[in-house]
Amino acid sequence: MIQDFLSPQDRSPDLEAMSRVRRWVSELIPVPPAATVLVKEVRCHEEGCPPVETIIALLAADQPAIRWTVHAPVAEVTKEGLASALGQGESLPPSQLG
16 A cells, blocks of 8 residues: 655644544553654545544553554544444554554
8 A cells, every 4th residue: 555644735644633533543452652643644645545544652661663544634533433443453563554
């Protein structure tokens, strides 16, 4: 899947929505205290792919990174949709995140 991060010209990030999604991740799954939860919107150019997706990644020391995808812009992510996505995480080495 070909993706790129949205440039500032395309759309300003919805920081409130990103914070809300990070908070929900912490409420829905155990997040180690020193872990980082990343939330990014990405654009997808492949046929059949939604134009904008939200990627969530959990990065914790000495553990494989885990990445989830929600097929909607971050402002449209619901707690229920996020809970569904969190049940389908993909463990990745850090070099494959992004």
